[in-house]
Amino acid sequence: MARYTDSVCRICRRENLKLFLKGDRCYSDKCAFDRRSYPPGEHGQRRGRKTSDYGIQLREKQKVKRMYGLSEKQFRLFFKRADKQKGVTGTSLLVLLERRLDNVIYRLGFVNSRTQGRHFVMHRHFLVNGKIVNIPSYLINIGDVIEIEEKSSNIKAIGDSLDAVVRRGVPQWLDLEKENKRGVVKNFPTREDLTMPMQEQLIVELYSK
Numbered sequence: 001m002a003r004y005t006d007s008v009c010r011i012c013r014r015e016n017l018k019l020f021l022k023g024d025r026c027y028s029d030k031c032a033f034d035r036r037s038y039p040p041g042e043h044g045q046r047r048g049r050k051t052s053d054y055g056i057q058l059r060e061k062q063k064v065k066r067m068y069g070l071s072e073k074q075f076r077l078f079f080k081r082a083d084k085q086k087g088v089t090g091t092s093l094l095v096l097l098e099r100r101l102d103n104v105i106y107r108l109g110f111v112n113s114r115t116q117g118r119h120f121v122m123h124r125h126f127l128v129n130g131k132i133v134n135i136p137s138y139l140i141n142i143g144d145v146i147e148i149e150e151k152s153s154n155i156k157a158i159g160d161s162l163d164a165v166v167r168r169g170v171p172q173w174l175d176l177e178k179e180n181k182r183g184v185v186k187n188f189p190t191r192e193d194l195t196m197p198m199q200e201q202l203i204v205e206l207y208s209k
Contacts, residue, residue, distance in 0.1 A: 057206035060199050067196065068097045069114050074137070079207055090200030091191045098189045101128065102136035104146060108176050108183040109165030110158055125152040146183045153181060 051059070065075040082092035097103065102117035105126060111117040118136040120126065126133060127147045128140065140146070148158060162178055170176045171193050175184040 057202045060202040061206050064198055064200070064203060068100070068103065069118060079203070090204045093203065094191070094194055094198065094200055095188055096139065098194065099139045100136060101126070101133060101138040101140060104140050104174070104183070104185070107171055108146065108174055109162050109168065109170060110148065110181070110183070112161045112164065116157065125149050125155065140185050142185055142187060144185045148181045
């Protein structure tokens with residue numbers, strides 16, 4: 001899979017939204033978005049440009065795709081899966097994205113970004129129901145128990161992230177046992193649990209063309 005190697009702060013500026021792609025740095029005064037909250041490039045500060053309906057839909061899709069760190073192919077596969085489920089397609093899409101293992105360990109506070117979560121999962125630092133899972137896109141289910149592999153329990157980055165979890169908070173659909181470095185999936189997230197500004201209906205409209 002192609003990897004994005006440029007500055008991730010440019011992504012936040014391009015989408016005009018802080019996506020918290022760099023973990024704790026995004027909460028500090030070093031955040032590039034807070035200092036330059038306009039699109040990157042020499043024309044970034046131009047104002048008054050009219051955006052077409054297609055452009056608005058595309059930007060929303062790009063924003064959500066980049067927030068979860070997916071390629072276009074991966075994102076489209078998630079959309080197709082959501083489209084086959086009962087209920088509202090846009091909501092089903094967001095719930096599927098939230099159920100990814102790299103996102104769940106980020107939400108629990110074991111890592112400070114989804115990118116770090118993907119890296120740690122691939123390096124076999126996490127267990128799901130007592131078994132090592134090294135697939136970042138693995139979809140968790142209700143009742144699943146996520147733990148840190150015993151040999152990885154003293155990794156400084158994980159400890160630092162758990163120390164800072166109070167600032168970010170843990171969503172209600174998850175239960176964190178901080179002392180045991182253990183998390184439990186109580187429920188699937190509802191649309192109300194997802195507080196980042198996302199207009200998923202625009203993505204549905206884009207892919208429905």
